Amino acid sequence: MPSPAARTPFPGLICRSWRSLSTLRAQSSDVAASQARGGLPRFHSPSLPSSKGSVVRVQGDEFWHMTRVLRLGVNDRVELFNGIGGLVEGCIQKVDRTGLDVMALEDLKKIAPQGIQWHVFAAFGTLKRGRADWLIEKCTELGASSVTPLLTERSPTITENRVDRLQRVILAAVKQCQRLHEMTLNPPMKFHSFLPVVAKSKLSFLAAAEATPLINTLSSSSxxxxxxxxxxxxxxxxxxEVKLMIKAGATAVGLGPSRLRVETAAITLLATLMLWSDAQKVKLQ
Incomplete structure (x- = not known):
């Protein structure tokens, strides 16, 4: 099989359509899903071409994924995003051993975040066996703006190497769910440093046993x-800790009669609030 660079000797502006779903490997389910929705394969690039005709270099893991996994080559069309709302459609112009060049087929689009920006503060430092990964992955998929590990009396630490791993989980989930804005994983925050954050927020929900059900609370929330x-x-x-957070302005809410794990409570709370805020946005339109 000829190398990607050898397929077309004259790179140009006119690009081939993305190849059929059957040519993709099993590892590329996220990109396959994008094709099924009628879109181009999307890849992360910290730098984007600013205008039509500009070129950006793609290297590292994304280069490997594009060429080794998906077998993309010269003249194939792709989308590039930078994780902060930037998006551009481009065409692969050159492939070599260290990377590939993508030329923009349009001016850079800048898309602002939509709806309420939810910030999750969860004391998950003690979670084991991939449960923290699952929490971070699902928060990313559901659209959380940020997650901050909360250091409390019963969850006092989180290892630095775990934080590095979670950053990789976030990027993979961002690509899978087609987000244009990466979820931010903030440095761990000590509980007493968190209280001023609660005091400044006008909308803070604290998952607490035997509190008023969340759905009831939302009926009177703005x-x-x-x-x-x-x-x-x-x-x-x-x-x-509960007393101090409520005093700072947090609203205690119940998530049902069962005792939930940390990650289950976080996802239940976030999913409900994302649906509620989306419904409120529709009402205001």
Whole structure:
């Protein structure tokens, strides 16, 4: 089989359509899903061409994925995004051993975040066996703006190497769910440093046992530009921590009669609030 660079000796502006779904490998289910929706394969690039005709170099993992996994080559069309709202359609112009060049077929699009920006604060430092990965992955898919590991009396630490791994989980989930804005994983925050954040927020929900059901609370809640979701560690927050957060302005909400794991509570709370805020946006239109 000829190399990608050898397929077309004269790179040009007119690009081939993306090849059929049957040519993709099993590892590329995220890109396959994009094709099934009628879109181009999308890849992350920190730098994007600013205008039509500009060229950007793609290297590293994305280069490997494009050429080794999907077998893309010269004249194939792709989309590039930078994780902060930038999106551009381009065409592969050159492939060599270290990377490939993509030329923009249009001017750079800049898309602003939509709806309420939800910020998750969860004490998940003690979670094991991939449960923290699952929490971060699902928060990304559901559209959380950020996640901050919360350091509490019962979850006092989170290892640095785990944070590095979670960054990779976020990027993979961003690509899979076609987000244009990456979810931010903030540095761990100590509980007492978190209280001023709660005090400044007009919309803060604290998952707490035996509290008023979340659905009931939302019926009297107003829409704000951003909001906080707060979930405690295994063993829950201490009574003193709950008292301090409520005093700072958090609203305690119940998530049903069952005792939920940290990651289950976080996803339940986020999914409900994302659906609620989306419904509020429709009402305001």
């Amino acid at each position: 829409v704000e530009p951003s909001g906080l979701l707060i979930v405690g560690p295994e063993g829950d927050f201490t009574q003193e």
